[in-house]
Amino acid sequence: MFDLSSADAMPRSQSRAAQIRALPQTAEFTAALRLAGHDPFVIDRLQNTVVLRRKVWGVPLAMLNRADLGKPGRTLEILQEEGLERTPIILSPERPVPDLARLGALPLMTPASVGRLTLDPDRDIRRAGLEQKWRNRLSHAESQPLRVTRQTMPIKPDHWLLRADASQQRQRRYRSWPAALTLAYAQANPGCAKLFEAHEGQERVAGILVLTHGDGATYHIAHSTDRGKALSAHNLLLWSAMDWLSSRGIRQLDLGVLNTEDAAGLARFKLGTGASVERLGGTWLFWPPLGRRLAPLARLDLKLMGQA
Incomplete structure (x- = not known):
């Protein structure tokens, strides 16, 4: 019964996007974060990608959780242009993006499903x-x-x-x-x-x-x-x-x-x-000041991500 x-x-009245976004990348989640006292950064140049900002051991971090990175190189450029040029960025893409290693991102965690x-x-x-x-x-x-x-x-x-x-x-x-x-x-x-x-x-x-x-x-x-x-x-x-x-x-x-x-x-x-x-795409760390200089090290670890 x-x-x-x-x-x-x-x-x-919710928009009908052709591609359904994962919850952490939605306007609804952003509204919840703000009501809970957080300050998410929404980048309209990246189709309203949601970036979380917090401090870990006093170090400011930016986090993109289950984001569609599109063209990863351009995505990283835009993130820096939007004020994150000195901030470590944790990337957890919605799908595998092996090009991140070429761009100098270091793999931290293997992909979940x-x-x-x-x-x-x-x-x-x-x-x-x-x-x-x-x-x-x-x-x-x-x-x-x-x-x-x-x-x-x-x-x-x-x-x-x-x-x-x-x-x-x-x-x-x-x-x-x-x-x-x-x-x-x-x-x-x-x-x-x-x-x-x-x-x-x-x-x-x-x-x-x-x-x-x-x-x-x-x-x-x-x-x-x-x-x-x-x-x-x-x-x-x-x-x-x-x-x-x-x-x-x-x-x-x-x-x-x-x-x-x-x-x-x-x-x-x-x-x-x-x-x-x-x-999913695993978890990566990208630090803009080093950029591509970490690419050789990242490629060594790429097999850990199952994306080599």
Whole structure:
């Protein structure tokens, strides 16, 4: 059963870009950062690329997270022309850019992979795209006495899903968004943070939070109790979110990084939706004063990035 009692209007005035941007490069994310007290730098000469600026051990850094670098040489020139000529720049491109080594950027981290799910407007086609085991779990959940609700994420710092996510981060020793930024996203972008919850009777057994941005959406936070896992509630929630997103004209769902070593089960769950695996561009350091003088060293390390 699906409960439609909650208001779920989503702004329809968002621009329809031909290429769907990753969440960190969207106007919605920029608005959330500003509301949370950060000062992102948006470069209109680079198609409104979002640059984060912060200090690490007193050293100012500029960071481009999941940016489309286009022509990397020209991108680095523009960054320097925009006032970053003496600032170390951390580059995490949306796709592999081996030319960065030739330009003197040093590889820091090997590329991760993300799951991207195309949301076909035809529900039958979407269901046929599920892997068989995933579809079986969905059918199992649909046969259970589960009720799914949907609402805009409440602006509550002590919300149960935020507390569950913080606890999970501590247990598994990883870091994600701070709760304050998640709430800022919901507040700065009304209707763009959607909370789906599964209930068995009066008991809440699972929840997921999806963030929308233009024609795209991102799977942000999820939690399921042991009872929810037994009922396959997570499958039902994500399927419900896919249905709703598609009905709103969302064309792509970013399922986030696929960690096959520390979270193999979650990676399998994401890929069971029929999502494709797409490799990101790794993480690089570029320091303008040295520029191409570091290119020989960078080429030695390029094999670490799997881009040689």
